[in-house]
Amino acid sequence: MEVIDAGRFAPAPDGSADYAEHLRVPALSFGTYSIPAGQPDDQAPHKEDEVYAVVSGRGSFTSGGRTVEVGPGTSLFVPAGEDHRFHDVTEDLTVLVFFAPAYTGRG
Template sequence: MSNSLSSRVIGAGEAEARLPESQRERSIALFQHGTLTVKLYAPRGSDPQTPHTRDEIYVIIRGTGDFICAGERRKFGPRDFLFVPAGMEHRFENFSNDLAVWVFFYGPEGGETET
């Protein structure tokens, strides 16, 4: 993963072309700077995620479905913003086959404290 200036503009199509086709989870890290890690996530069939150790933001590129976080179910679609605190159970369900999501992990292990 390169962090050169030229690699700081990454289109969704370019990112998707880098996804491993054989993995069910289909996730790839694209950029890292300080505590920020940016990934593309495009699960197929089911979402096998487990809680993460850092705060996380999803931005839906395309696709629709249900997002379950802390037992609450919400519909999502393109351009939606989803926040998940560190350690929180969450997953995508009933999602379309074209689901593609930007993922932003940031902050310290255990998540940031509320102010």
Template sequence: MRILEGAGTYVATTSNHWEEHLEVPDLSCGTYSLPAGGTDPQSPHTEDEIYLVTHGRATLWTPSGSAPMGPGDVAFVPAGEEHRFIDIVEDFAVVVVFGPAEYSRAESDTD
């Protein structure tokens, strides 16, 4: 067992903040924080993602639709799908779980 200290805690910042809490071959987990009024610059990942909102309010946008998100909401974004948080109306934090671990499917520079 391992307790992931600080997972889901909003980190006050003037831009986006990522903190990884765990990485094992089959998954990784971290906290992504965005300030109210901020911009989410993320691009599609090569791994599936689960978002669990722990703090604040924003809208999760994808080309196929968008959904308001608040504390307790959970969303799944499949690998490769364009997505970002928009309309960040309150300081916002999500626990992000990648399966498999983040960047594990990305091509390396030696491939």
């Protein structure tokens, strides 16, 4: 068993959004995504299905032509290849991210 403390906000050293992977096996990968308030989310579609679970913070999320407000407890599913992003981040976001199969990069 591995214990992972994934509930901390941890932006990149330059203060931008940051993804940190915590676990990888062939069937899935898991990490945290931190987006500082006011910063953009520059991600592109992924080759894998993705589930987000918002741990802390507030903002908006757009995927598949639909926009929703997000905050602690919000869970989101994004199918592989779908354009999506967080935006209008008003409070530093910490998001748990699950990829299936394991994340291989953008595209």
